[in-house]
Amino acid sequence: GAVVSQHPSRVICKSGTSVxxxxxxxxxxxxxxxxxxxxxxxxxxxxxxxxxxxxxxxxQGVEKDKFLINHASLTLSTLTVxxxxxxxxxxxxxxxxxSSYEQYFGPGTRLTVT
Amino acid sequence: xAKTTQPPSMDCAEGRAANLPCNHSTISGNxxxxxxxxxxxxxxxxIIHGLKNNETNEMASLIITEDRKSSTxxxxxxxxxxxxxxxxxxxxxxxxxNLFFGTGTRLTVIP
Numbered sequence: 302g303a304v305v306s307q308h309p310s311r312v313i314c315k316s317g318t319s320v321x322x323x324x325x326x327x328x329x330x331x332x333x334x335x336x337x338x339x340x341x342x343x344x345x346x347x348x349x350x351x352x353x354x355x356x357x358x359x360x361q362g363v364e365k366d367k368f369l370i371n372h373a374s375l376t377l378s379t380l381t382v383x384x385x386x387x388x389x390x391x392x393x394x395x396x397x398x399x400s401s402y403e404q405y406f407g408p409g410t411r412l413t414v415t
Numbered sequence: 416x417a418k419t420t421q422p423p424s425m426d427c428a429e430g431r432a433a434n435l436p437c438n439h440s441t442i443s444g445n446x447x448x449x450x451x452x453x454x455x456x457x458x459x460x461x462i463i464h465g466l467k468n469n470e471t472n473e474m475a476s477l478i479i480t481e482d483r484k485s486s487t488x489x490x491x492x493x494x495x496x497x498x499x500x501x502x503x504x505x506x507x508x509x510x511x512x513n514l515f516f517g518t519g520t521r522l523t524v525i526p
Binding site for chain 1: 447449451453456457458459460461464502506508514515516517518519
């Protein structure tokens with residue numbers, strides 16, 4: 302399956318600042334990547350679908366101006382959490398879609414906003 | 416996508432087979448059954464998927480009932496590293512290919 306990396310794996314930032322999370326598909330050209338969020342003891346929730354070369358599609362309730370997604374190449378998608386607040390503290394995970402529509406996930410990025 | 420029902424938790428002795436059930440009574444004819452697992456503080460890991468035939472790979476076996484209303488994921492020889500939350504998801508293989516995760520089954524493998 303595809304190998305997906307995320308950077309950073311863990312980040313702590315102050316309230317009001319912005320944080321960028323990178324998702325890379327290391328061995329697979331991904332026209333579509335997905336971004337999920339997971340709060341403690343909860344299941345994954347899809348935030349947005351990232352399409353290479355076009356605007357991302359956001360799920361209902363996810364603010365596109367707060368969670369900026371850029372998918373400029375077939376191997377890289379970035380998620381920027383703007384003006385972060387403590388309630389944005391979460392585990393952010395990206396994935397790419399494989400040839401049989403299975404998804405391969407990155408290791409996740411744990412964001413803590415103080 | 417159709418909904419699935421899984422037991423919230425299960426225990427399994429190390430070395431024994433772990434059988435994880437999933438009910439998907441409203442599954443449509445074109446929906447596949449996918450299984451993923453998530454080990455604590457890691458991204459989910461794809462395990463296996465199938466439509467109506469039983470499937471086996473190096474990780475697990477998937478048994479789907481003839482009416483497709485339920486399935487069972489089998490880990491033939493559970494190890495401590497198999498302790499994780501296991502998600503059963505049904506979905507069509509079209510469109511955005513996104514996944515909607517339920518609450519899953521927390522499998523604990525006991526030494």
